[in-house]
Amino acid sequence: MTARDGQAAVELEGVGKAFGGRRVLAGVSLTVPPGGRLGIIGPAAGGKSVLLKLIAGLQRPDAGAIRVLGHDLVAAREPELAALRKRIGMLFQNYALFDFLSVADNVAFPLLHAGVAADEIDARVAARLRAVGLAGSESKMPAELSGGMKKRVGIARATVARAELVLYDEPTAGLDPVTTSKIYDLLRADQAETGSTAVVVSSDVAAVAAFADTIAMLHDGRIRWVGAAAGLFDADDLVVRSFARGEERDGAAVLSRSVEAARPAPGAWP
Amino acid sequence: MIFRRSLTQLGGRVMAMARDVGGVFVLTMEVLRALIPPRLDGRETVRNLYKMGNRSVPIVVLTALFVGGLMVIQFAAFVKQFGARALVGWGTGYAVFREVGPILIGLMFSGRVGANNTAELATMTVTEQVDGLQALAIDPIRYLVVPRVVAMMIMLVALTVIGDAVALIGTMIMSYVVLDIHPYTVWYSLVDNLGPSDFLHGISKSLVFGAAIALSSCYFGLTVRGGAVGVGRAVNAAVVGAAVSICFLDFLMTYLTA
Numbered sequence: 001m002t003a004r005d006g007q008a009a010v011e012l013e014g015v016g017k018a019f020g021g022r023r024v025l026a027g028v029s030l031t032v033p034p035g036g037r038l039g040i041i042g043p044a045a046g047g048k049s050v051l052l053k054l055i056a057g058l059q060r061p062d063a064g065a066i067r068v069l070g071h072d073l074v075a076a077r078e079p080e081l082a083a084l085r086k087r088i089g090m091l092f093q094n095y096a097l098f099d100f101l102s103v104a105d106n107v108a109f110p111l112l113h114a115g116v117a118a119d120e121i122d123a124r125v126a127a128r129l130r131a132v133g134l135a136g137s138e139s140k141m142p143a144e145l146s147g148g149m150k151k152r153v154g155i156a157r158a159t160v161a162r163a164e165l166v167l168y169d170e171p172t173a174g175l176d177p178v179t180t181s182k183i184y185d186l187l188r189a190d191q192a193e194t195g196s197t198a199v200v201v202s203s204d205v206a207a208v209a210a211f212a213d214t215i216a217m218l219h220d221g222r223i224r225w226v227g228a229a230a231g232l233f234d235a236d237d238l239v240v241r242s243f244a245r246g247e248e249r250d251g252a253a254v255l256s257r258s259v260e261a262a263r264p265a266p267g268a269w270p
Numbered sequence: 271m272i273f274r275r276s277l278t279q280l281g282g283r284v285m286a287m288a289r290d291v292g293g294v295f296v297l298t299m300e301v302l303r304a305l306i307p308p309r310l311d312g313r314e315t316v317r318n319l320y321k322m323g324n325r326s327v328p329i330v331v332l333t334a335l336f337v338g339g340l341m342v343i344q345f346a347a348f349v350k351q352f353g354a355r356a357l358v359g360w361g362t363g364y365a366v367f368r369e370v371g372p373i374l375i376g377l378m379f380s381g382r383v384g385a386n387n388t389a390e391l392a393t394m395t396v397t398e399q400v401d402g403l404q405a406l407a408i409d410p411i412r413y414l415v416v417p418r419v420v421a422m423m424i425m426l427v428a429l430t431v432i433g434d435a436v437a438l439i440g441t442m443i444m445s446y447v448v449l450d451i452h453p454y455t456v457w458y459s460l461v462d463n464l465g466p467s468d469f470l471h472g473i474s475k476s477l478v479f480g481a482a483i484a485l486s487s488c489y490f491g492l493t494v495r496g497g498a499v500g501v502g503r504a505v506n507a508a509v510v511g512a513a514v515s516i517c518f519l520d521f522l523m524t525y526l527t528a
């Protein structure tokens with residue numbers, strides 16, 4: 001069920017997106033092969049989350065082309081998008097857990113609406129919650145969970161339907177290093193099992209570079225650098241290298257720009 | 271200068287209002303389309319009905335009791351002066367069933383249930399839960415809006431029936447206390463002079479108000495802007511929008527059926 005050989009799982013070409021006249025993405029081009037693991041890094045408020053939502057078909061680009069799992073997202077109408085979304089899993093940066101449903105019901109939700117049989121749902125939800133280390137929290141409500149726990153519920157929900165493409169927005173933000181490496185082990189294991197394609201946005205550069213096979217750096221609305229994850233820390237591009245290493249001396253330019261970008265436009269979302 | 275600025279401001283407000291009216295209209299069309307063929311998320315509808323009923327029945331009962339009694343007090347001087355004792359049931363019933371009941375309960379329902387619904391949907395929107403639904407290939411209109419519209423229409427009608435009955439009890443109690451009129455007299459005055467059409471006139475208003483409250487509250491909830499601060503603004507706009515719609519629709523329906 002993965003995309004046909006030779007056809008990219010995700011393909012972006014010159015994608016642009018603006019909010020109220022403020023340009024967030026200005027010509028992003030990217031390709032992720034089936035079964036690939038792409039890590040996206042970049043300064044805060046640089047449009048990483050927007051990029052993931054565009055790939056998930058939750059927002060439409062102002063310019064450019066997006067192909068996901070063989071579908072043209074720009075031309076697709078709502079029914080086609082809905083069918084495509086069933087093949088995509090997504091972890092939102094702010095978890096997006098349904099706060100009126102328990103942990104178990106949140107994880108079961110995608111299966112319930114895909115018409116999976118009840119006993120299979122129970123089994124798969126239990127297995128998923130065990131995998132993310134949340135066995136025993138089934139009946140808790142999202143409001144009772146810590147940030148890290150919500151994140152793991154979100155991961156369980158994003159992967160429970162065995163999507164062909166999984167998009168993770170900051171899967172380890174705010175988690176300790178041990179939990180972080182556990183989460184990435186989990187993503188790796190999932191991928192090995194299902195052969196899915198993964199796109200991970202993360203501010204934890206070292207951890208995502210260890211997980212991904214390819215890293216792309218989003219900077220000033222474009223892909224500034226893309227290459228093998230192993231080469232990130234020795235990239236020729238000074239801006240990329242210093243951002244990856246978190247060096248302040250060379251990274252001054254990056255830092256000041258990211259602070260600029262982080263300042264929300266009047267009326268913009270936080 | 272000031273004149274021009276306030277004119278610009280006025281223009282901006284009119285534009286914003288036109289956008290909201292248009293938005294509610296589009297949402298209405300989407301809800302109607304989602305109902306053809308009639309598919310309804312039963313679980314969500316029942317969950318909403320339960321929550322809304324729980325929240326609003328006590329307050330409606332309390333208010334209706336007082337309103338029913340209050341009508342008698344207003345009526346008392348007139349009754350004493352003209353000895354129109356046989357008219358108390360008819361007079362209060364006519365006013366409550368056709369006008370006071372639907373509009374008062376509608377406004378209260380909007381403040382209680384509609385506002386809560388707006389806050390809930392607005393919070394879901396700013397915390398990306400609506401995006402989350404969409405990412406799971408679930409249509410937010412079908413899953414969130416339609417069950418709420420249906421539940422609010424049913425619940426407001428039910429509350430109006432309850433409110434009418436309780437107001438009648440309030441009338442009987444106060445008639446007895448203030449005017450020494452026996453409850454039977456009130457009852458026969460009511461059933462002899464009022465027909466089902468008076469009752470149904472009020473019920474049909476409630477049905478329409480329920481839809482207006484639901485659509486206004488869902489629209490402002492789903493179109494919230496600006497994070498947590500925006501949630502408060504959305505609730506405010508929804509309640510005002512619902513109140514204006516109720517008064518306008520009441521006028522329209524009364525005028526058209528008069």
Ligand SMILES: Nc1ncnc2c1ncn2[C@@H]1O[C@H](COP(=O)(O)OP(=O)(O)O)[C@@H](O)[C@H]1O
Pocket residue numbers: 019024043044045046047048049050051261264265268269270
């Ligand atoms: N729905 C939206 N409406 C308006 N502005 C938005 C919206 N989504 C994102 N933005 C703006 O786009 C910019 C990039 O946001 P985001 O993609 O969340 O950045 P990050 O790289 O930190 O994930 C931010 O300045 C944000 O305010």
Ligand SMILES: [Mg+2]
Pocket residue numbers: 048049050093169
């Ligand atoms: Mg983000």
